[in-house]
Amino acid sequence: MTFPKELRYTETHEWVLFAEDGTATIGITDYAQDQLGDLVFVNLPEPGDAVSAGESFADVESVKAVSDVLSPVSGDVEAINEVLADEPERMNQDPYGSWFIKVRDITGQVNLMDADAYQAFVASC
Amino acid sequence: MDGKKTPLYDVHVAQGGKMVEFGGYCLPVQYETGVIREHMAVRTACGLFDVSHMGEILVEGDGAIAYLNHLLTNDYTVMRPGQARYSPMCRKDGGTVDDLIVYKRRDDSYFVVVNASNKDKDYAWMLAQQTGSVSITDVSDQYAQIALQGPKAESILRRLTDRIPEKYYTAYFDGQVGGISCILSRTGYTGEDGFELYLPPDQAVHMWELLLETGREDGLIPCGLGARDTLRLEASMPLYGHELSDSISPLEAGLASFVRLEKPEFIGRDALLAQSAPDRRRVGLKVTSRGIVREHQEVYLDSQPVGITTSGTHCPFLGGAFAMALIRSDIPSEGAQLEVDVRGRKVAAVTVPLPFYRRPKKS
Numbered sequence: 465m466t467f468p469k470e471l472r473y474t475e476t477h478e479w480v481l482f483a484e485d486g487t488a489t490i491g492i493t494d495y496a497q498d499q500l501g502d503l504v505f506v507n508l509p510e511p512g513d514a515v516s517a518g519e520s521f522a523d524v525e526s527v528k529a530v531s532d533v534l535s536p537v538s539g540d541v542e543a544i545n546e547v548l549a550d551e552p553e554r555m556n557q558d559p560y561g562s563w564f565i566k567v568r569d570i571t572g573q574v575n576l577m578d579a580d581a582y583q584a585f586v587a588s589c
Numbered sequence: 590m591d592g593k594k595t596p597l598y599d600v601h602v603a604q605g606g607k608m609v610e611f612g613g614y615c616l617p618v619q620y621e622t623g624v625i626r627e628h629m630a631v632r633t634a635c636g637l638f639d640v641s642h643m644g645e646i647l648v649e650g651d652g653a654i655a656y657l658n659h660l661l662t663n664d665y666t667v668m669r670p671g672q673a674r675y676s677p678m679c680r681k682d683g684g685t686v687d688d689l690i691v692y693k694r695r696d697d698s699y700f701v702v703v704n705a706s707n708k709d710k711d712y713a714w715m716l717a718q719q720t721g722s723v724s725i726t727d728v729s730d731q732y733a734q735i736a737l738q739g740p741k742a743e744s745i746l747r748r749l750t751d752r753i754p755e756k757y758y759t760a761y762f763d764g765q766v767g768g769i770s771c772i773l774s775r776t777g778y779t780g781e782d783g784f785e786l787y788l789p790p791d792q793a794v795h796m797w798e799l800l801l802e803t804g805r806e807d808g809l810i811p812c813g814l815g816a817r818d819t820l821r822l823e824a825s826m827p828l829y830g831h832e833l834s835d836s837i838s839p840l841e842a843g844l845a846s847f848v849r850l851e852k853p854e855f856i857g858r859d860a861l862l863a864q865s866a867p868d869r870r871r872v873g874l875k876v877t878s879r880g881i882v883r884e885h886q887e888v889y890l891d892s893q894p895v896g897i898t899t900s901g902t903h904c905p906f907l908g909g910a911f912a913m914a915l916i917r918s919d920i921p922s923e924g925a926q927l928e929v930d931v932r933g934r935k936v937a938a939v940t941v942p943l944p945f946y947r948r949p950k951k952s
Contacts, residue, residue, distance in 0.1 A: 501815065502625040504903035505881050505910070507934070523932070525881040527624040527903050528815050530932075549879065556623075 612705030644708030679857030780824025
């Protein structure tokens with residue numbers, strides 16, 4: 465299981481990458497995809513939708529169950545990763561390459577962990 | 590974790606099984622291979638399942654046949670030793686107590702296999718309906734159960750025994766597999782050819798490892814409850830608590846061929862006779878827009894609610910989302926364009942014939 469240093473992590477197993485242009489790119493962690501099992505569908509918001517920190521912005525479906533994905537930040541959706549609609553298995557194969565949404569005009573965020581803190585948090589789950 | 594351990598618990602943990610509680614037992618929902626690969630192994634090669642949670646009840650005595658014909662909707666009058674027969678077990682009002690399989694061992698001895706989560710309820714119900722000279726014994730603790738399922742199941746088993754039940758739904762009560770005594774039954778819950786082995790709990794680990802070792806070259810892998818559920822759904826087999834329940838009759842569930850209304854008497858007959866054209870029935874739904882339909886989601890026709898889904902998921906072999914639903918019986922079971930409310934989002938679906946998947950005939 466990997467925990468890239470450049471990312472920040474939530475207690476609900478999303479990752480976020482803050483870019484210099486002020487946007488945040490969001491996905492689910494390696495631990496999350498492992499816990500969920502084979503993913504077969506993701507329901508994403510539309511560009512322009514507002515997302516709120518700590519609230520659901522998407523749901524992912526495994527063969528077993530559906531799970532909410534919570535946004536680490538508040539802001540507006542700038543882009544969504546359309547590839548995931550056709551190739552949901554990418555979320556399992558490459559969780560850190562399989563971003564869900566990019567958010568701009570960020571106005572708030574939940575408590576975030578760095579990679580070391582998140583790795584320790586996962587170990588205690 | 591709560592739940593009883595099956596004799597294979599330690600083996601599952603050692604083999605990387607993700608353990609969950611189901612029907613009062615601790616069982617693997619999947620191994621590291623994942624549900625999709627486990628599902629595909631059963632469709633294309635072979636899979637091994639621990640189904641030791643299933644309940645076994647012995648019905649014996651001179652009155653056994655009369656009792657079973659009173660208790661169950663199917664007809665057990667004409668049956669050879671070694672034959673197995675599926676039946677719903679109904680309440681007086683036509684609701685379903687459980688669905689089960691009865692094996693005939695002798696004229697005065699029947700082996701009944703029931704769902705794990707219903708075992709105590711079934712046993713109490715069966716005792717309460719006791720008639721004449723019949724003894725009813727819960728023997729669940731005397732059996733572990735292992736299912737070997739898939740097109741390669743027969744050839745794998747052939748390396749371990751020279752006596753294989755030839756016909757589907759038959760069994761040898763004196764089976765021998767790799768020198769281990771077992772009930773060897775040609776049955777399953779996956780839509781594939783396959784076998785279920787009932788054996789003493791202290792032989793379960795040995796049998797599990799022997800089968801895995803013998804089948805490895807054919808692609809045999811252990812499979813969990815996740816694949817068991819996607820396989821049965823793809824093959825459109827009912828699951829108690831979903832397609833059948835205390836408030837769903839076998840006629841509504843589309844199981845009329847297992848309800849022998851021509852029998853003079855059985856529990857629930859009057860209610861089921863009155864319901865010979867039920868207001869709702871089980872249909873298959875193929876999801877035609879993006880999304881996965883799950884159980885207990887409202888179904889709409891032209892914005893009017895017409896029923897509810899009972900099971901649904903992504904079907905790995907067919908490569909799409911399918912669901913079963915109980916809907917108004919005037920709606921065609923093929924070609925009707927419907928919508929399902931998936932957590933507030935309308936997902937398009939069309940009724941399609943059941944089963945979704947049928948295994949290819951042997952060439």
